[in-house]
Each structure stands twice: as C-alpha cells, then as structure tokens.
Amino acid sequence: MRHLIVVNPRAGRGRSGWTEDSIARAFEHRGLSFDLVPTERPGHATSLVRDHGPAYDAVIAAGGDGTIHEVLQALDLERHRFGLVPGGTGNDLAWALSWPTSVADSVARIAAGSEHRIDLGIWRATEPGRIHEGRFHTVLGLGFPATVNAASHRIRHLRGPAVYLAALLRCLPRFRAVPLALTWNDGRFEGRTAAVVIANSARTGGTFLLAPSARLDDGVLDLVILSTTRLLSTLLLLPRSLRGTHVSSRNVHLARGTVFRVEAPLGIPAYVDGEFVAHHLREIEVHIAPGALAVF
DSSP states (O other): OEEEEEEOTTHHHHOOSOOHHHHHHHHHHTTOEEEEEEOOSTTHHHHHHHHHGGGOSEEEEEEOHHHHHHHHHHOOTTTOEEEEEEOSSSOHHHHHTTOOSSHHHHHHHHHHOOOEEEEEEEEEEEETTEEEEEEESSEEEEEHHHHHHHHHTTOOSOOTHHHHHHHHHHHGGGOOOEEEEEEETTEEEEEEESEEEEESSSOBTTTBOSSTTOOTTSSOEEEEEEOOOOHHHHHHHHHHHTTTGGGGSTTEEEEEESEEEEEEEEEEEEEETTEEEEEEEEEEEEEEEEEEEEEO
C-alpha cells in the first residue's frame, strides 16, 4: 500500500509537536511505502490530493481539522483509505475516532491496516454571486458559532481550546439572532435563532460538546437549534455545552435526519469543520453519505 502524506507545517499555529522528519522516520520505522508533501497555502492540501492522489492507495493528513477538511474535498472515496497524524488546534475528528495523539502511535495504527467506515456530510450553499459546496467530517455550524469561528482564525498568541474561548469573548458585541426556515426529513423549524449546528460528531472547537449524541457511523446527522434570541440566555448555556448538558435546556431543540434545507433571507454566517465559509449564506442544503469514508 502506497501512502501520500499531506503535511501542514503551520498546523496548530506552527506548534503541532512534530516535524516532517519525525513523521517520515515513523513511517520508515514501520516499513511503509510513502511520499510526503507539505502544504504551502490555504487550500493547497486539496490541490495536492487531486494532483497526486490517483497514484496512492491511502492519504494521510498531518494537521488539524482544517487540513483534514481540505484533504477530504479531493479524496477518492472509492480508492483511498484515510489516516491522520493529529496536530491542530481542536483535533475534533481525532478525538471522535479515539485516534492516538503521538506520531509513533498514529503510524502504528495506520500500519495495522484495519478499516472502519464513517459517514460524511455533503453540503451546498449559495450567497449572492457565489456557490459553496463540499464534504464535512465533523460539523456545519450557522449563526453565532460561525462568527466566533471567523474570529478564532485571527488569534495567534493562544492554542488549543483557549483560542475559541478568547474568540467567543471578542464576538459578544456581535451576537444576533437571524430569521430562517429549516426543514429536515420529518420536521420543520421557522423563526429567529442565534445558532444551528448540523453535526456528524459530538465535539467542535476542541472543547464544546454541541451535539453530544452524534456519532460518526450511525447513518444520520444530529441537528441542534438554539431557539433563544437573548445573549444572556446563550451565555448561560455555554458552560453547559462543555459537558453536553445544554441539550436539556428548553431553549435547545434536537433532531436527527439525513436531509436538511435552510433558508435565511437576510443571510447567515457559516463554518464547516473549523473552516469559516461565508458571512451571508441564503440557502444551504445538507445530506449524509453513510459509510462513505474508509479510515484506518
């Protein structure tokens, strides 16, 4: 089996805890066939997999959820097996997969060669003059969480979950609820909301259990709607979201489904897998691809 290793040297804000050499040595130690290519700019991981991926049987993402997200956009889901060497800010997919945190243990899991299939989310969205679409592995978030996500990318002096907590504090003055209509298989929500999460796994931001019942391999996506329009009510829920107990609040509504459609006439910000998408999406369609991704 030939492995293409896509390495983001800036993962974890340049403090991933590993180097390209240490990853290469770990693969050599296990006797694995590989080529290692570093990314040079945002979006480069997608191009590298698209250009080089057909020559390989497996693709390994060395980085965080953003790097994983880029790799997945060009992955051949019929051909490629997927693995990772965690090194990002949140590492939410690694957490959901119970993936090892060290380079040596990550490569040992890859070398073992076992396969587990997980679901992926597929999304398409429009804003004035532009269409966005792709795959996601952990979460698609709308509203205030997306505003916080955008701010987190401008924080350079922190790492880990502290990045998202600092971004949250910065964004409090920009809190707002927006009107939208949301439909899914057998349900509908219409009204103003500050946050909507469509989740394939439980955790986001390295610390928030926004959809605590979500699982990567259950064939459905979990929907979480925050119905309150008040900043204070939202802030009171935040500490509970660290443990996942916020879902018992009367201001939080839960559902599951396989197909979702969102219409936001005034526009709504969005992020996917920790990557900010846009500030003013008007229509979003989401569906699940059950068992689409083969993971070591």
